[in-house]
Amino acid sequence: MSNKFEAIKERTGNLLCNTYGRYPLAVSRAKGCRLYDLDGEEYLDFLAGIAVCSLGHGRDDLADVMAEQARKMVHLSNLFYQEPQLDLAEKLLSTCAAGKVFFANSGAEANEGAIKLARRYMRKVRGEDRYEVITLDHSFHGRTLATLTATGQYGPIKDGFDPLPQGFVTVPFGNVNALRGAIGANTAAIMIEMVQGEGGVRPLSQDYVNDIVALCKENGLLLIVDEVQTGVCRTGRFWAHQHYGITPDIFTSAKALANGLPMGAVLCTDEAAKGFEPGSHASTFGGGCVVSAVAAKVIDIMVSEHMAERAAEMGAFAASEAEKLRLKHPDKIAGARGLGLLFGIELSCDGKAVWSGLLANKVVCNLTQGKILRLVPPLVVEKADILVFMAVLDKVLTAL
Numbered sequence: 001m002s003n004k005f006e007a008i009k010e011r012t013g014n015l016l017c018n019t020y021g022r023y024p025l026a027v028s029r030a031k032g033c034r035l036y037d038l039d040g041e042e043y044l045d046f047l048a049g050i051a052v053c054s055l056g057h058g059r060d061d062l063a064d065v066m067a068e069q070a071r072k073m074v075h076l077s078n079l080f081y082q083e084p085q086l087d088l089a090e091k092l093l094s095t096c097a098a099g100k101v102f103f104a105n106s107g108a109e110a111n112e113g114a115i116k117l118a119r120r121y122m123r124k125v126r127g128e129d130r131y132e133v134i135t136l137d138h139s140f141h142g143r144t145l146a147t148l149t150a151t152g153q154y155g156p157i158k159d160g161f162d163p164l165p166q167g168f169v170t171v172p173f174g175n176v177n178a179l180r181g182a183i184g185a186n187t188a189a190i191m192i193e194m195v196q197g198e199g200g201v202r203p204l205s206q207d208y209v210n211d212i213v214a215l216c217k218e219n220g221l222l223l224i225v226d227e228v229q230t231g232v233c234r235t236g237r238f239w240a241h242q243h244y245g246i247t248p249d250i251f252t253s254a255k256a257l258a259n260g261l262p263m264g265a266v267l268c269t270d271e272a273a274k275g276f277e278p279g280s281h282a283s284t285f286g287g288g289c290v291v292s293a294v295a296a297k298v299i300d301i302m303v304s305e306h307m308a309e310r311a312a313e314m315g316a317f318a319a320s321e322a323e324k325l326r327l328k329h330p331d332k333i334a335g336a337r338g339l340g341l342l343f344g345i346e347l348s349c350d351g352k353a354v355w356s357g358l359l360a361n362k363v364v365c366n367l368t369q370g371k372i373l374r375l376v377p378p379l380v381v382e383k384a385d386i387l388v389f390m391a392v393l394d395k396v397l398t399a400l
């Protein structure tokens, strides 16, 4: 490690709350699918700010929109009518069957809004005392008190934060009977990710999703889909739920929506939207002028440059290359799975050692659940980049 790295690490320890297990890498600049460390060394980025910078880093077109809007007006508050958030809303709603949108600032905040909307819709519109949200094991919905309670993971994410809010039940993944058994008189909604990202890159099967939708219909429940990680073309459709031919009552977006500026959104049917009225939910920064202008441009680019199709094509290419590696290293790769460019390679050897080996060879990706390499590169990734990733992984596995 260089002295520069040791210095930034020490400063971080002195100044910031110790909440992140950071990678041993300090980044000073980023462009496209590449990161550059303090010494100018180049790294291949298959993390994209954790599925955020889907159009790649350091884009002049987005920087221009940002600067132009910042000179006009940065922030007004939602007390004023303003066009940038309407332009974004029109574009966003044209990508899906939702009728209304509420803008937030992050994935957790969008999910929090979705949960609030489901509860309030049941009480105020349906007149029923339904508030409980059922979620799945291994899910990840965020770090606010409600969303961490909704999250189907345990350990430091939940430890020490008691008392957690009431009104959440988590059931085993893939078990329809458990889901049916958890539905009661107070159940308001079932909340799912179409592909569990943090939980180990687990796509839900079409049959399971059909059963979930049927249970929602039978029991008058709302279906909430958390598309914070899967949305905005990542999985090969604009929204992952579109692979499954379903229309959620409420779904959420964040991460890639503004390619790195903080933005979240709650999208819902016109019917579900009746759950909110003035004063029932709000955000000072949500839908601010600069983030909205940038997100609108992101959607233009996603659509005009066919990023969903590209994610599907590159995801299929990554899958075929990963399969070649699995055949070569059957004792070290257990399998590969995913949807589009939300792609996981499950290792049956020491995951941390493989991840460290990749980083030592200047390839950045995420390791989730201790043994799954989660690949979420920018959607602008080239086949040549995927081949570099696989060649380095091959080298690391061979040396292990």
Ligand SMILES: Cc1ncc(COP(=O)(O)O)c(C=O)c1O
Binding pocket: 050, 106, 107, 108, 109, 111, 140, 141, 142, 143, 193, 197, 198, 226, 227, 228, 229, 230, 254, 255
């Ligand atoms: C599926 C999902 N939901 C919610 C969140 C929380 O988003 P944020 O970190 O923007 O609050 C994440 C973050 O990784 C996520 O993957």
